Amino acid sequence: MTEVLFTLTFAVAAPFWVLMILLPNWSVTARIIKSPLMVAPGLLIYAVLVLPALAEVLPAVLSPTLDGVRELLGGAVGAAAGWAHMIVFDLFVGRWAWLDSRERGVPSLIMAPVLVLTILLGPLGLAAYLIIRGRWTRPATPRPAAAER
Template sequence: MWEALFTATNAIAALAWLALLLLPRIALVRSAIMYAGAGLLCLIYAVCFALVISGSVDPVGGATAAASRPDLLSIPGIQGFFATQGGVVIGWTHYLAFDLFTGLWIASDADNKGFRRWSQAPFLLATYLVGPIGLLAWLLVRERRARVVARAADSR
């Protein structure tokens, strides 16, 4: 079960990122990335997390789900949870959903600030591969453009 979910979530994320990078950013495409991409990943995360926390599904994949409820209030408990297939898939799905949402925000912000699509690609790829580093890089670059755009708006 966990292997199939891992494959499915990676496919959903990869398709959404390809759409974000390559397709025109018309409303339909942006909505598809938001809801069929990030939203679906969030739903998968929420359902899997609830099933594991409730004890309905074993994160290890064994038969005794109730005995394997994770302790997420301590470092050893979190280490134990992430040592299971379910913990890895749930955690990875969390990363995929948030990184995709962040990439969508970066793309929208860059479009609004007049950055060309080709200049957005490095930030989007960095966000896909190493989320917080891509976001940090974008925040550093966008700051100067944000000030220029704000000054232009103030002078009108």
């Protein structure tokens, strides 16, 4: 069961990455990615793995030590839960970066490698996006006219 959940974790996230990277200008992509519920399948897998092991997980995260975290993640369930944790958070960060880049007008060809980096090495993808996003500013939102206020 754990092996199946481990394998399923990336499988449920991959379609969203495909949409953001390969089909960024498709209208369906924007509708799907706008919903934060896109991470729900990965969250469910994480919950199925972590909740039954909460008695072991809580002490390790409330008072973390290197040995305690190593022990927690060293088994099949811990590794699968850690993987699900990474996949869900990387997808959420990728979603934020994609949405933010659309608002700022960052070209899709620039975002594609950033999103791939986010899939592979999450925090480095986030760092890359934070570095490049400053080159594109959000368009100023027009203030409502006095009559509309």
